[in-house]
Amino acid sequence: MLVDPAILRTFAGQVEGASQTITGADLAGKVKTAFDGLPGSEAQWAASLAGDWLRQPLDQFAGQVSAMGDAVRGAAGTYEVMDEDLAATFEGLMVDDPSSGGSLYGPLGDNIEIIGEPER
Structure with a gap:
């Protein structure tokens, strides 16, 4: 969009x-x-x-x-987002609790370790 x-x-x-x-x-x-x-x-x-x-x-x-x-x-900036692609990415994303050193699974990578504390 x-x-x-x-x-x-x-x-x-x-x-x-x-x-x-x-x-x-x-x-x-x-x-x-x-x-x-x-x-x-x-x-x-x-x-x-x-x-x-x-x-x-x-x-x-x-x-x-x-x-x-x-x-x-x-909000008057230009944003390009492919809603369906973004939705599919979010649906396929699974994240273990990052504070416990969890792993990232899904379309972004296979078992990528999350290192460090999450940003707050």
Whole structure:
């Protein structure tokens, strides 16, 4: 699979734009003030509570959308992976516990000794 970094960057920009649109719409603020024309009414009170309640999940959602854009932007490199070949390699790979000086078996070699401590 070939990943085009330009497409990832474009997508990241679109996702960031969506996040800004969600934030800029200020839905919670609009709900909160929807009945301000009826001061002291139960409708104004209920709308105010609903707006306050909506603020946190909407801000969290906008933040998550923004984080998705950041993640995609960070992944904007070129990667070539043959999924089926890689999957076959992983399926055929068997490793004994490397910390016990285990051995590597499978398509990468026949009984290759693992020497040293595993990297952490």
